Amino acid sequence: MPGYLPDSFDYLDAAHEMAHTGRPALARLLAEEAATRTEDPDEAARILRRFPDPASLRLKDC
DSSP: TTTTOOOOOHHHHHHHHHHHTOOHHHHHHHHOOOOOOOOOOHHHHHHHHHSSSOOGGGGOOO
């Protein structure tokens, strides 16, 4: 749909889909975006807890 901007629910749906298809790193990235688009800090924290950070896949010193 032209001009449509995804909201936190769209990102969260995509995160669930990636998690169910075995893509934890993509799921986490989408969950992080969903959390940043959520105004309630408690809800944002809950979203991130549901999708653990795959730290071994992240490049921290680049």
